[in-house]
Amino acid sequence: MFSPAIQHLIEEKSGAFLIPASRIAFVQEDNPLYHAFLILTKMKYAKIPVLDSKQRVVGLISLAMITNEMLTPDDITIDALSELKVKDVMQVKFDTINMVQTELETQLHLLVDNAFLPVVDDKGVFQGLLTRREWIKAFNYVVHNIDHEYELIPKSHKNLS
Incomplete structure (x- = not known):
């Protein structure tokens, strides 16, 4: 469980975590493989989401x-x-999250093993990506701002009083 102070500061930035679907490169599951090859190569991405005709994430x-x-x-x-x-080549087992339902701690744990997580709504429709990079930026914010909002006293100093 997160420290309440850290949870509060991270939640201040959590709205900025999501990179909206409108800014994300993706391919459709029925696209020829050469199309995905071109997108990945031109955009210089290592991996991108695959969507179906209803804009649901079906693969990577x-x-x-x-x-x-x-x-x-x-x-x-x-x-x-x-x-x-x-669809003949894509990865079909992968983690997704719902930003409303997935706790911050769970998001962080999932990002240990994933550079990004597809974000979906209640119907599975692609909303965007949560990236490890955005989480690291939020952590950087916490590290640089926690002393501005909280007085931190090490427990070892409390015992001396």
Whole structure:
């Protein structure tokens, strides 16, 4: 459980955690693999969300997943890029969160193993991303501002009084 003081300061910044869907690069599950390859390469992202026709997150796709399909035992071929669809290659097991329902501590624990978490609403519709980077920025805010709002006295000093 978070310290109440830290929880309060992080909650002050929690609204800024979400990078809205309108600013996120994504692909549709029925896109050809070459489309995902182009998006990932041009945007210089390692991994992006995959959405279905109802804007629900159904997977994640990475450059590594795509290049793995291009490798044969003896060669590299681009044939898979036009033969396969994103849904044929995408990661289907991944964590998502709902910003209203998922506690801050749970978000932090999930970000230990994920560079980002897709954020969905109650119907599973993609709302945006929560990134480890945004959480680190919030932690930086706490570190630099906790003394401005709270008087912190080490417990060892209390015993001396």
